[in-house]
Amino acid sequence: MPQIIIGAAYNEAAGVAMGIKKNKEEDAIAFTYTGDGGTSQGDSYEGMNFAGAFQVPALFIVQNNGFAISTPRKKQTAAPTLAQKAVAAGIPSVQVDGMDILACYKVAKAARDYMVAGNGPVMIETLTYRYGAHSSAGDDPKRYRTKEETQPWFDKDPLIRLRKILEDKGLWSEEQEDKLIDEYKASFKEAIKEADAVPADKVSDMLKRTFEIPTPEMKKEIDKFEAKESK
Numbered sequence: 689m690p691q692i693i694i695g696a697a698y699n700e701a702a703g704v705a706m707g708i709k710k711n712k713e714e715d716a717i718a719f720t721y722t723g724d725g726g727t728s729q730g731d732s733y734e735g736m737n738f739a740g741a742f743q744v745p746a747l748f749i750v751q752n753n754g755f756a757i758s759t760p761r762k763k764q765t766a767a768p769t770l771a772q773k774a775v776a777a778g779i780p781s782v783q784v785d786g787m788d789i790l791a792c793y794k795v796a797k798a799a800r801d802y803m804v805a806g807n808g809p810v811m812i813e814t815l816t817y818r819y820g821a822h823s824s825a826g827d828d829p830k831r832y833r834t835k836e837e838t839q840p841w842f843d844k845d846p847l848i849r850l851r852k853i854l855e856d857k858g859l860w861s862e863e864q865e866d867k868l869i870d871e872y873k874a875s876f877k878e879a880i881k882e883a884d885a886v887p888a889d890k891v892s893d894m895l896k897r898t899f900e901i902p903t904p905e906m907k908k909e910i911d912k913f914e915a916k917e918s919k
């Protein structure tokens with residue numbers, strides 16, 4: 689489930705994991721992602737504390753890409769690593785090269801196996817980098833970082849590294865890649881066509897979906913928009 693309040697998804701994951709434990713759902717875990725900035729927000733500590741206290745199968749993944757929008761990781765916390773924030777909650781944690789797909793897979797699988805066996809929560813900190821802006825709404829990375837700093841990360845691009853490994857093993861070729869790219873381009877075009885064909889949502893419908901029983905203020909808003917939309 690998407691969560692715009694950064695760090696808050698830690699509480700949701702801990703809650704879902706509690707449900708999994710109570711319902712004795714075998715083979716299930718709850719997992720959530722946040723950025724490095726998410727771990728500077730109080731909710732993430734609460735979520736980890738809850739998960740640790742109740743030993744529920746919640747996997748906390750921190751995508752440490754070095755920046756919370758423009759705030760560098762070093763200015764956000766004095767903690768030498770983000771992974772160690774979990775240690776205080778009694779949660780085992782690990783740092784992994786987030787630019788290495790196979791290393792990430794190995795660590796994630798080990799964490800999942802450990803949790804499914806009933807061992808409680810885990811935290812994984814992936815060390816990575818944000819290539820572009822935080823969002824297209826006014827963030828310009830040129831204002832807070834240099835090309836010299838950025839370039840070494842591009843050289844470690846996980847997709848290029850994985851392609852090299854697969855090619856070395858004879859499992860992938862340029863022809864296969866070209867074919868796949870063509871297939872994706874076609875399905876992308878198709879998806880855009882389908883999305884464009886969906887009728888535009890009405891504001892009143894969006895408001896009606898917000899609460900099962902609208903509050904009096906919401907009801908006024910719905911009436912206002914319905915009056916406008918019927919013109």
Ligand SMILES: Cc1ncc(C[n+]2csc(CCOP(=O)(O)OP(=O)(O)O)c2C)c(N)n1
Nearest residue numbers: 692693694723724725726753755756757822
């Ligand atoms: C509680 C809360 N405070 C502030 C914001 C505004 N905000 C949105 S994203 C963000 C930074 C998030 O940093 P990080 O998790 O590292 O994401 P990244 O910049 O790497 O995309 C902030 C402060 C928010 N969404 N929620």
